[in-house]
Amino acid sequence: MLIEVSGIDGSGKSTCVDHLSRWAHEAGVACYQRPVRSTYRRILGGIAASRGLRSWRELFDQECVQLATALEVLQYVATHITPINFPGQMIITENYRRYWLATAVADKATNMSQLEAIYAQLPRPDLSLHFDSNADVAYDRILARSKGDHVLRSGGKERLSRLWAAYEDKLSDHSPYRTVRISTLTSLRQTLLALSETILEATRPDKAIHDALNSRPMPALTVLK
Numbered sequence: 001m002l003i004e005v006s007g008i009d010g011s012g013k014s015t016c017v018d019h020l021s022r023w024a025h026e027a028g029v030a031c032y033q034r035p036v037r038s039t040y041r042r043i044l045g046g047i048a049a050s051r052g053l054r055s056w057r058e059l060f061d062q063e064c065v066q067l068a069t070a071l072e073v074l075q076y077v078a079t080h081i082t083p084i085n086f087p088g089q090m091i092i093t094e095n096y097r098r099y100w101l102a103t104a105v106a107d108k109a110t111n112m113s114q115l116e117a118i119y120a121q122l123p124r125p126d127l128s129l130h131f132d133s134n135a136d137v138a139y140d141r142i143l144a145r146s147k148g149d150h151v152l153r154s155g156g157k158e159r160l161s162r163l164w165a166a167y168e169d170k171l172s173d174h175s176p177y178r179t180v181r182i183s184t185l186t187s188l189r190q191t192l193l194a195l196s197e198t199i200l201e202a203t204r205p206d207k208a209i210h211d212a213l214n215s216r217p218m219p220a221l222t223v224l225k
Contacts, residue, residue, distance in 0.1 A: 001090050001206050002081070002123060003199075006098040007131035008163045010138030012184035012191065016131060017092055019192055019220045020199065026219055027212040030089035034081050036096055038069045063111045066104050070118040073100055077122055085123065088208040097122050098130070098167075098175055105166035106159070120176075127202040128179040129195075135161040137185060189224035196221065 007013050017033060024031035044056035044065065053059055077096075085091055097119045104115050139157045180202075182194050196218045203210040 001087075001127070001203060001209060002085055002125045003090060003092045003202075004096040004098060004125035004128045005092060005094045005131065006096070006102070006129070006167070006179070007184075008133060008135065008138050008160055008167065010141040010160070011131040011133035012141075012188075013094055013131050015188070016182075016184070016191065016195055017094065019218060020195060021092060022220075023196070023213065023216075023218040024090050024209075027216050029209050029212050032084060032089070032091045033093075034091055035094040036073050036076055036081075036100075038072055040068050040072050041065065057107070062107060062109060066107070066109050066111060066115055067118070069100065070115050074118060074121055082123060087206055090209060093125075096125065098128065098171060098179065101175070102163060102166040102171050105171060106162040124177055127199075128175075128177060129198070130167065130179045130181045131191075132181045132183045133164075133185060135164045138164075187224075189221065192218055192220050192224070 005013050005017055021031050021033055041056060044060055048054075048056045048059045051059065056065065073095075077093075081091055081093060101112075101115065101119060104112060109115065135157060139160055142160075180198050182191060182198065184191050196213075200210065200214055203213060
């Protein structure tokens with residue numbers, strides 16, 4: 001079962017994914033976390049930083065980088081995700097199709113049709129989850145992190161706002177499948193409860209996963225009152 005996770009930085013994706021992964025492992029379900037990140041962008045970001053620039057966007061052609069990223073993502077998925085996508089096990093991936101398209105929209109990419117053609121080659125997720133926050137709350141969460149976040153170095157709150165707007169206003173034009181939205185503006189317990197209910201409903205077609213998860217509650221829910 002392939003689960004896509006999307007949402008702006010600071011929306012609680014990593015926290016929720018960690019709890020979901022722990023739940024699966026303790027229930028005896030093989031669960032793999034496979035975030036899809038771009039090595040190319042990190043390299044270009046380092047080159048830009050060496051010249052005193054804040055982002056690769058200030059030095060390199062955006063459309064070329066967007067296309068290179070899309071091809072890199074396609075190759076990564078074909079190598080690290082597709083070969084292990086078997087019934088009875090879960091693969092959780094952050095930064096999948098919705099994330100990269102939202103990033104392109106936020107960056108005002110002019111080659112969206114090209115990017116869509118490439119990202120359309122990715123396997124369709126069995127479940128697409130969007131963790132719903134807003135830029136103000138997400139930014140405060142990022143500031144509270146001891147090690148900060150790359151967003152603070154590449155546009156800060158303004159970039160978070162543009163990415164949020166991309167998810168909210170534009171992405172429906174480019175996303176061909178249904179996405180379940182889970183609010184992370186509530187308490188962690190309420191968020192995880194909504195997540196567990198969504199996962200149990202979505203796993204019904206894969207009886208092995210559903211029965212294993214249904215046999216025990218998400219561990220955090222027995223602690224968070």
